[in-house]
Amino acid sequence: MRKFWIKIQYTKWFNITKDGLFKENPIVVAVLGICSALAVTNRVENAIAMGLAVTFVVTASSLVVSMVRKVIPARVRMITYMVIISAFVIMVQMFLEAYFPVIAAALGAYLGLIVTNCIVMGRAEAFAVKNPMKYTFFDGIANSLGYTWILIAVAIIREALAFGTILNFRVMPETWVNWTVMALAPGGFFVLGLIIWGVREWAQNFEVAAE
């Protein structure tokens, strides 16, 4: 078992997944896709829905980009990605509106804005155009899960402080006074800033070298 584990650590699959989730986490390390990470994270359920939507769009669009990578001329590749990505976003939008209208209403315009989420474009441009489909698939999943877990972490902190609940279960004592500011934009900025600080300190991954 131990041997198997060591062996797995040297495969490309494992490293792609690890990079996406931790070492090159799109939000914490690359600081991409922040708009939706802050705007929809005042409730945990919204964060989960957004995470899943982005997971689907990133994975599916990277797969398609990887599939057609040899036939797109370099000049028009951006607009080709845009068309591919927005087709998938429209699918997600229609699906959520049909089956989960409450969540679709809460996410509002941010659902459509997955099109311009830098993570989707970033993965298409940085990974999918250069790699075969099997690796692209893993890379898409790993990156979007890396995005999702940060989203959920931010949402748990914000919902607990702003409403005293997590997924509508009461976690704070009855005497808890809601911090309304946490449900507004500044709360998101502060919480994400502190999370980035924490993760960087833990991973010892800094932007400026210590003097």
Add this chain to the structure above:
Amino acid sequence: MINLIEVFIESVLSRNIALIFILGMCPLIAISTNVKNAKGMGLAVIFVVFLTAVINYPIYLLLEATGTERLSILVFIITIATTVQFLEIFIEKVSPRMYNNFGLFLPLITVNCVVLAVSQFFVNRSYNFAETATFSLGAGIGWALAIILIAAIREKMENHSTVPRGLAGRGIVFIIMGILSLAFIGFTGLSFF
């Protein structure tokens, strides 16, 4: 007319697209390292946001008339990409000096969520044409205001403060934006009439 002024003030201050709606963060963080670049990017965004919203409005009416408003995102993004491309060529030909100042930022704007967001907001809020034009102008100016403010603060911080190393670089921008955002919430309920 009064309604239009209200839409404008609201979109610049109390409903600032960058600090209250949290849009366009990627370029906001990446380009706010100095005021000169921030000004270039801000100008480019004002211009493109206004232009694309004005172009997208009649297109949306057309989509609505044919019952295909589901495809609006796809159509909007193509309009935006095309407009930006045209603008780049046009500016390069007409005024090379202007191109050097903010031409570089134009391709980046296609993936700036502010542009698409403004086109989506006028749909969601069912604005008419005059309101759309005013709102898009205000949103662009609001975004430019935010990026210039942040860039100025970051420039000053370079020389005058020691930031904890885990926050240094892009981390501290979030704290700056949080405080600025608190300040902009203070504009809520502002009225001149």
